[in-house]
Amino acid sequence: MTIALETPTVIRKPRGPVIEFCRQQPLGAVSFVIICVMMFAGVFSGLVAPYDPLAIDFAAILSPPSWEHWCGTDAYGRDICSRLIYGSRTALVIGFTSSFIGSSLGAILGIASAYFGGRIDNVIQRIMDILLAFPLIVLALVVVAALRKFVLGGVDVNLIFAIAIPIVPRVARVVRAAALGVRVMPYVDAARAAGYSDSRIIFRHMAPNVVAPYLIMLTAFIAQAILAEASLSFLGLGVTEPTAAWGLMLSGNAADFYREAPWMILFPGAMISLAVFAFNLFGDSLRDFLDPRFKV
Amino acid sequence: MLRYVISRLLYTIPTLLGVAVLVFFMLRVVPGDVVEVKLRGDGGTVTQEMVDNERKRLGLDKPLMVQFGEWMVGVVTLNFGNSMWTERPVMEEIRLRLELSLQVAIMATIIAVFIAIPLGTMAALFRDTWIDYATRIITIGGLSIPSFWFGMLIMLSLLAFFNWLPPITFTPIYVDPVANLTQLIWPALAVGYRYCAVVARMIRSSLLEVLNEDYIRTARAKGVYEKLVISRHALRNALLPAITVIGLEFTFLIGGLVVTEQVFNLNGIGQLFVQSVSRNDFTMIQGMVMLIAAFYVFVNLAVDLLYAVFDPRIRYT
């Protein structure tokens, strides 16, 4: 096993975190670009999409990819490309929101649990254990069954809660471990002895230590959330017609037309995979970049 | 050690109790139950009288706490009541489908483990070479590709290229192994891919950690054959955390099965769960959730204990 000499004799000056990241984790940079493209498509769908995703055109049903319709059309003559673009909006909104809500709540609970310890820790841990006893999608399904459809401003709020809730305990567990690592440090006791307030200690000492795992989990769970939304919509329990959503585009009659219109199945599935792939890769690269232990 | 086991076992009880309370009340938050789905499902004539009668028959008109009490008494004796949809015992409905899902899960595990261990090992040993990169792509693919889409592609490819489909009804493996395996290998592949990816990544990173340890360096310095270094020292220690992951991911298979069974039209607990959710069959959902939770909790416990068995350091803390 050789000791790798990573840098040549010329030592380069580190040029800011983003550029460093791109240099050290090229795959991560690529995935970041993909994510940005998706976000752009999601935010500016109206500008990017060539057609209205809801426009029915019975004359053009099941047409193959062509100059008019880059990804072909579905059984109602709706342009698949446009539906994919609007679908990225659905996926990203639900993905980001549920992951953000879930991860943030989880992080807060994890820090509280680690810092206050004792009974608070116990109670929080018990609740987290209960929630952790389900696989993500099973818990999401139960919440969906409980909350039914609840749309606010075009966004399926019940779906967001259904996906966010399983995320909370998973993030809480990791954040608690990271925060505990700090808590046992002598300087925390010293700060306490010096009379610093709890919140100051939490923010100045614990929080920075948990930022890295928090960010990593956030991105990882965006990927999981997108997958969960696709699965739920596929089962018919998530977003419903005629909203454009990738999982929804795979359910219904897409499989019936696999011979005459295979693009109906290929494109949406590929988009889901690409989005989840990009976020997973980004999260991976972020972890490799931020976590010194893995810089072997 | 014994005290550890007992205390862990006792700890599961409040957890499961919490699950029971949570799922029972969560389902009844929003109005709407199974009765109308059952009676009006196909567009017929239903009077309020019929709906009320049916509700009374199913015991849905009793006060909430009474219903909860009755159910909990049953749970303690492992009697989860009757399905509100078919009025057959919940356990009976589940048992019928459990065999199939369990078999798919076990097959997926076998496939996953047999591929993941060599794959992860190679990726770690040949780090930063094309082997490593290829493995990384394959594994992240496994995490990203939705298992239901993968399943759809498998089914449709079979139909398109071979004009052949797996058997449509389930025969147990001891009755007709060929029919059984040809039906279940495909869903096992569909859910196993992701499983394999997770385990491979775990083995890779854990092996990498181990390879940096001092004792490996010592063994090499001593002149031990590289193969022995890997197999006798590195792998054994690297596999330990992998066991944890294998155990945990096994329980997560249920999540994958929930969606994938739809695609393959398998009569397993995944499909049963989805159907129960769309029918508002509360007793069924509750029963299945309790079983899944109990399963998860005990698998966790088993994995922890196994870890303690293999790693003496843990035993004495």
Added chain:
Amino acid sequence: MLKRFGAFMLTAGAIAFAGGTADAQTPKRGGNLTFAISAETPHYDCHGSETYATLHFSAPFYSTLLQFDLAKFPQVKGDLAQSWTVAPDLMTYTFKLHPGVKFHDGTALTSADVKATYDRMRNPPQGVVSPRKATFADIDSIETPDATTVIFKMKAVNAAMLEHFASPWNCIYSAKDLASDPNFPRTKINGTGPFTFVEHVKGSHVSGKRNENYFKKGLPYLDGFKGVFTLQAAAMLNAVQGGQVLAEFRGISPAERDRLVAAMGDKIRIEEQSWTLNLLVAFNTQKKPFDDVRVRKALLMAIDRWGGSKGLSRISTLREVGGVLRPGSPLATPPAELEKLPGYARDMAKARTEARKLLAEAGVPNLKFVLWNRNLAMPYTPAGIFLVDQWRQIGVEVEHKQSDTAPYLAALNAGNYEVAIDFSNLFMDDSTLALAKYLSYDRSPQNLSRANDRELDKLYDDHVRERDPKKRVALIRAFEKRVFEQAYQQPILWWHRIVPTHKVVMGWKMSPSHNLGADLAEVWLQQ
């Protein structure tokens, strides 16, 4: 050499000739039929169910008094009844049962069993569900003078009573079983039908085998059957295509048919007919502004049925343009007359301008509302998407809310909806069933418009009792005209039934309702 060749040709010719002239229509005994059932029934009781899922499951095990003669639909023929007479005043129906009929458990069938069955339906005991109670409300008494005679005495004339006796839901149960447990048929099967119950594996399949003591000698031809539950349309199609099931008896969509034909060529037989099912759009008159007839009428007029049918019929089971009765049925309004009613115009530009005008008059030119629909892909989704698109064209913004059956029904029950897509499932063309949906809300809780209209009620009651067919038709037309002019609710489109069967499946008869023909007694396999 030549002699041998000649002999060979002769033999070959003889075989070919024999094969060619062998009557392909002579039913062969033997074989097991495996078919797909697209939904699994929660229980086995025909009486308590309104879904085909129960019939496709249970009908092979039971008999009914009369049956529809599918070759001559809608004529009826006897099943358990060997013969019957109807009194000229239509107040008495006398049935003579086949002698020597046995239940599967060996006990003999008598008129008491028929009486017990019908009593259960018209006066369900506590805890028994009977949606058809109102249908039999006109029966005054059932007499059983001897073991093979049943006499039904009516309270009032019901012109369609004979067809009700042929309803596939009126499975005849054993009086002894019903006495021991009124809900016996929900979980146990003991009938007089062509097949005996073998097993039901939950979530997987149901199977039966030939009833050797079936009272119709020579039937059934099949040794047995197996109904496989395919809950996903994709799975069902794959199974038909792959040959694991030989038929699906409910109906598939045009696209699915095209796929099967393309993949299987002449191995598959497709039978098509208009269906006794439709989707309706209903406006909740209890919610503003749908209490204003102008608004309702405008929304109906904006729907291009004739044009929409072309596109929708390519991708869904929606096809036939019709009024309150199935288009193509004897009493249905012909298209020329239908075009005069709101919603059926051919000139859509004119209709849409008129609709906009009406909306403006009513004060809601930029109407916005929520359309409630079930989240079933076929054909609820296309219907909803179609309506949203049509209403967009007159400037109305609609949110398409598709939900699971449970919340959908809950919202409908509670009245929490403005506009909803409803479903009408009839098993025969009879107007008493078809028109019942449009009756006043206090008489017909399935009327989603929640309107009370006494004029409609009167027209309906008159037509039920009317014996003169011409007057009956006139009453039906008047009824239909009023419903649409008042724009309470209206069929969007009627469905089109397409049934795929493998060519080897013989003897099954197509009909306008998927609830009929499920007993499989005369089906045989061409091996």
